[in-house]
Amino acid sequence: MDVEKIAIISGKGGVGKTTISANLGSVMAHVLGRDVTIIDTDISSSHLGVHLGFHQNPATINSVLKGEHDLEESVYEHETGVKIVPGALNFEDTKDVDVHGIPKLAAEFEDDTDVLLFDCSPGLDRETSAAIRSADKALYVARPSFTSVIDVIRTQSLVEELAKDSVGVVLNMVRNKKYEVTRNEIESFTEMDVVGTVPYDTNVEKSAAQGTPVTIYDPHCRASRAIEELAITLLDESPDRKRSSVFRTIREAVPRL
Numbered sequence: 001m002d003v004e005k006i007a008i009i010s011g012k013g014g015v016g017k018t019t020i021s022a023n024l025g026s027v028m029a030h031v032l033g034r035d036v037t038i039i040d041t042d043i044s045s046s047h048l049g050v051h052l053g054f055h056q057n058p059a060t061i062n063s064v065l066k067g068e069h070d071l072e073e074s075v076y077e078h079e080t081g082v083k084i085v086p087g088a089l090n091f092e093d094t095k096d097v098d099v100h101g102i103p104k105l106a107a108e109f110e111d112d113t114d115v116l117l118f119d120c121s122p123g124l125d126r127e128t129s130a131a132i133r134s135a136d137k138a139l140y141v142a143r144p145s146f147t148s149v150i151d152v153i154r155t156q157s158l159v160e161e162l163a164k165d166s167v168g169v170v171l172n173m174v175r176n177k178k179y180e181v182t183r184n185e186i187e188s189f190t191e192m193d194v195v196g197t198v199p200y201d202t203n204v205e206k207s208a209a210q211g212t213p214v215t216i217y218d219p220h221c222r223a224s225r226a227i228e229e230l231a232i233t234l235l236d237e238s239p240d241r242k243r244s245s246v247f248r249t250i251r252e253a254v255p256r257l
């Protein structure tokens with residue numbers, strides 16, 4: 001099977017790229033049994049490791065790009081089986097990083113992994129471009145607001161300029177309020193499908209505070225279920241496999257269930 005290489009992007013900051021990356025990766029690995037690696041390509045404001053409980057990482061994508069560590073040293077495995085290449089947390093390590101090295105670094109995973117996710121930075125800077133270049137397709141994350149949709153449309157132009165495909169939009173932090181931009185409006189503005197809708201759910205923030213994916217923290221909460229559905233959609237799983245694997249494996253993962 002060809003490796004799925006997906007850049008998770010938004011243009012706008014704080015819309016849930018890292019949350020979606022960390023949880024999609026966890027579900028794809030733990031529930032759907034795929035070999036998944038997430039690379040933190042948000043070099044200057046990395047958070048991926050923190051979302052998954054990795055706070056002390058001697059080797060990071062920053063140190064690998066600076067030639068201070070080998071790539072293998074920067075790969076950390078989470079209990080769900082998802083592997084991550086985290087970014088550095090301190091300011092000093094963000095200096096003198098040549099982001100042009102990201103596509104070459106990412107290519108080294110191609111033989112060893114089924115799915116490669118890139119947790120991108122906000123904005124359309126060199127880091128985002130390097131991540132999109134490394135991927136085959138882009139998955140956009142947006143909140144149901146006009147500013148977020150505008151940033152998706154702006155980001156789409158960059159993806160097209162780099163001749164990559166677009167998978168669709170994940171609508172995150174949906175509260176179903178009257179003032180929110182609707183799914184239909186987003187599909188019409190972006191000319192893309194909304195491939196997943198994740199509700200606003202306080203369990204996401206509670207789990208993040210513990211450095212645990214929400215899909216493990218509370219597999220039955222609304223956000224977890226939505227992210228599982230999204231993973232299944234993205235990997236094109238059959239409905240049969242979907243139901244049996246989700247419930248079997250989550251029970252194994254969370255003994256209290």
Ligand SMILES: Nc1ncnc2c1ncn2[C@@H]1O[C@H](COP(=O)(O)OP(=O)(O)OP(=O)(O)O)[C@@H](O)[C@H]1O
Pocket residue numbers: 010012013014015016017018019020042045047120121122172173174198199200201202204205208223
């Ligand atoms: N569905 C959700 N429900 C509630 N809170 C959420 C949800 N998704 C994300 N959050 C919270 O929103 C905040 C921003 O999420 P996150 O860090 O994933 O965004 P981001 O797009 O990666 O941000 P940045 O642009 O800074 O990288 C976090 O506190 C996260 O816990």
Ligand SMILES: [Mg+2]
Pocket residue numbers: 017018019042047119120
């Ligand atoms: Mg982020």
